[in-house]
Amino acid sequence: MRAALDAAYCAAQAGEVPVGAVVTLGGKVVATAANAPRTLHDPTAHAEMLAIREAARILGRDRLEDCDLWVTLEPCAMCAGAIAHARIARLYYGASDPKGGAVEHGPRFFAQPTCHHRPEVYSGIGEGESGALLRDFFRERRT
Amino acid sequence: MRAALDAAYCAAQAGEVPVGAVVTLGGKVVATAANAPRTLHDPTAHAEMLAIREAARILGRDRLEDCDLWVTLEPCAMCAGAIAHARIARLYYGASDPKGGAVEHGPRFFAQPTCHHRPEVYSGIGEGESGALLRDFFRERRT
Secondary structure: OHHHHHHHHHHHHOOOOOOEEEEEEOOEEEEEEEOOHHHHOOOOOOHHHHHHHHHHHHHOOOOOOOEEEEEEEOOOHHHHHHHHHOOOOEEEEEEOOOOOOOOOOOOOHHHOOOOOOOOEEEEOOOHHHHHHHHHHHHHHHHO | OHHHHHHHHHHHHOOOOOOEEEEEEOOEEEEEEEOOHHHHOOOOOOHHHHHHHHHHHHHOOOOOOOEEEEEEEOOOHHHHHHHHHOOOOEEEEEEOOOOOOOOOOOOOHHHOOOOOOOOEEEEOOOHHHHHHHHHHHHHHHHO
16 A cells, blocks of 8 residues: 555646555556546546556556455545456455445445446555645645 | 447457447547456446547547537446546437436436436447357357
8 A cells, every 4th residue: 555655646746636546466566546537638547547548558468367456545436446447355444435436435346236346455554644645735725 | 310320330359248439529439348347357348438538539538518428338337427527418328227227227327416417328329249249259259
């Protein structure tokens, strides 16, 4: 989660909502990404999506059933859907997101009967630092 | 929808689940894509995602509030989330998808309070041809 938090700081410095994500395989980092929709002109460029896509590219396959995803914020519906499509084994996330999250809020996607793969989910990891980073980012934007 | 259906036929010929998508702006095609997760080694490479990403790249912005999306199958949670993030104005889709759809099935994402943008939705357009293409594809796979 340290690497994901570092990526979130990078996102903030680029003026993006500070979220970072890492895909690991056997405890080793395969791909790291920072949230970047504005920078990349890509509405799908959340940190999780970029990390999953990069890991799949590196591993040369579209299923990552032996991989874990670490992300600093509760994934949204788009990212939860991508996690299921990629067959991610374990999802570790930091801060919960009552406004846009889709794991413990809103659609609760992994609990839906139309969800074809449910990762093991561990939340609250690095929650304090991730939440503070997000709060600082939005506070600065408002002033 | 004709161009989206043609893209779906291309997906089938490449051995991918036959789904196609088109993004239009002012009635003109900006981007067309065929479903390609296996070909591209990218679990996020649904037709809608590729068409939205390509349109955003071409237009040089991450919000497509003046664009419409045409897709041959009811979008899944990942794609519905991307449609909301991209601020797509109108969604036109063909066949409904009780197993994986997230518009009229499962999470019914656009009806969730955590969904920050709801496109106008028109379903059943080209439904017969899209459904037949999908049924033929899966029938051939099973035999």
